[in-house]
Amino acid sequence: MASISSSQSGVEDIFKDFAARRAAIIRALTDDVEEFYGQCDPEKENLCLYGHPNETWEVNLPAEEVPPELPEPALGINFARDGMSRRDWLSLVAVHSDCWLVSVAFYLGARLNRNERKRLFSMMNDAPTVFEVVTERKPVKDKPSADSGNKSRAGTKRSNDGQSKTNHKLADASYEEEDDDHSETLCGSCGGSYSGDEFWIGCDVCEKWYHGKCVKITPAKAESIKQYKCPPCSLKRGK
Structure with missing residues (x-):
């Protein structure tokens, strides 16, 4: 995952990163849901769902370095998989994923000014959230x-x-x-x-x-x- 850099400091670049990560997570929770569900084995250690800037997704262990290079997704999503209905579990993962996407975008936009942050959020807010897509709202x-x-x-x-x-x-x-x-x-x-x-x-x-x-x-x-x-x-x- 990329850290803050001069090439990723503009509103358009950060939004492009956000959109790619969002698309990857949506794919994991919709088109690739069977594969995603299978990878979230409750018998494994704490797992996270990552969306990457190249629009690929990954279920993996959290970053080992502290503090991490970027904000980390919700930890241990696999533990709740078999304790609730699939729809409710996917909705829960979607909500946490939305929170993560926003946190990463504003982490990358730490050097933006007030108007730039407002424009970035407006661009992000024009698209349905992952939760809305997954729950078909x-x-x-x-x-x-x-x-x-x-x-x-x-x-x-x-x-x-x-x-x-x-x-x-x-x-x-x-x-x-x-x-x-x-x-x-x-x-x-x-x-x-x-x-x-x-x-x-x-x-x-x-x-x-x-x-x-x-x-x-x-x-x-x-x-x-x-x-x-x-x-x-x-x-x-x-x-």
């Missing part, structure tokens, strides 16, 4: 309450002085089980169906939802918008 948009004119919880945040202010709605604000009943959401620009793998943004005026790419809004840009108006609403206001 998907992000859904918050729906305003029928008996209230207030914005959904996703549309409110606190300012530095503690006062609440309205903010645009983001489609990745909450998560529900895949089998929950929700009406289909279509992009107000291209008409495409909602997908949890893409960034969406909701208009604060007409409350229609759009692919971020369709209205040329990125997650980073959305953070700086106090109130979002879609192109049609912006044109109406200008008339």
Whole structure:
């Protein structure tokens, strides 16, 4: 595993490392799950699940050096394998893997400034977590309450002085089980169906939802918008 270096100090490089390790772990817990399950023998010593920058995964003993070169994954995942259902065990490994991926990314980003750390987390947060992939969860948009004119919880945040202010709605604000009943959401620009793998943004005026790419809004840009108006609403206001 690589340590901190000048070639791995930028946001893009660290995110590339994160994405590769994440892809490897997801493969271990989904496509290669039988092989992974077999390697986690409870009769063996403490084992860890590693995801490597070349998108390969490995079940192995923890690093011997103290402190380790990088933060270590959860120790002893094999001991719980036969004490719970396979689904619950895989979910547990997935949660710990998410924690490890974030810790490695921010360890590698120790020299980043505040804005760079924020951008790195935003890039990481755009992708579903390992836990969400393994448990087949998907992000859904918050729906305003029928008996209230207030914005959904996703549309409110606190300012530095503690006062609440309205903010645009983001489609990745909450998560529900895949089998929950929700009406289909279509992009107000291209008409495409909602997908949890893409960034969406909701208009604060007409409350229609759009692919971020369709209205040329990125997650980073959305953070700086106090109130979002879609192109049609912006044109109406200008008339």
